[in-house]
Amino acid sequence: MTNFSVPFALTPNGTVQITNDPNEIANDRVESLVGTYPGERVMQPEYGVDAPSFVFAPDIVQNQAVLSNEIQQAITRWEPSIVLDSVRAIPTQSDVGIIGVDVQFTLSNDPSLTPAQVATVEIGGKVVQN
Numbered sequence: 001m002t003n004f005s006v007p008f009a010l011t012p013n014g015t016v017q018i019t020n021d022p023n024e025i026a027n028d029r030v031e032s033l034v035g036t037y038p039g040e041r042v043m044q045p046e047y048g049v050d051a052p053s054f055v056f057a058p059d060i061v062q063n064q065a066v067l068s069n070e071i072q073q074a075i076t077r078w079e080p081s082i083v084l085d086s087v088r089a090i091p092t093q094s095d096v097g098i099i100g101v102d103v104q105f106t107l108s109n110d111p112s113l114t115p116a117q118v119a120t121v122e123i124g125g126k127v128v129q130n
Contacts, residue, residue: 002018004019026117051067064088084105104117
């Protein structure tokens with residue numbers, strides 16, 4: 001299997017950067033799914049996870065089960081070959097408005113691949129006060 005690298009990039013000679021590594025492809029797909037807000041993709045407006053709504057939640061750790069459920073539903077719909085093992089939200093103390101999300105998963109269709117992988121996605125942005 002060959003896929004475009006995510007994020008999209010060009011090689012030094014101007015061709016599209018690709019990858020053949022199934023683990024890298026799966027990781028890129030999970031990062032893309034979790035890092036995309038529903039409505040961002042014009043042709044697939046339902047693609048993505050509403051993770052940004054958790055950025056300013058009073059207690060992201062307490063809402064982790066809800067976020068995990070949303071990620072599970074999205075993976076089930078958009079990436080059926082990926083099995084979600086766990087989701088862990090990592091609030092950052094230094095950057096208000098940014099959370100990290102560790103998504104641990106396995107590939108159900110190929111047991112010869114690495115048993116568990118973790119895709120880490122940073123969601124949100126800095127809040128700057130003038």
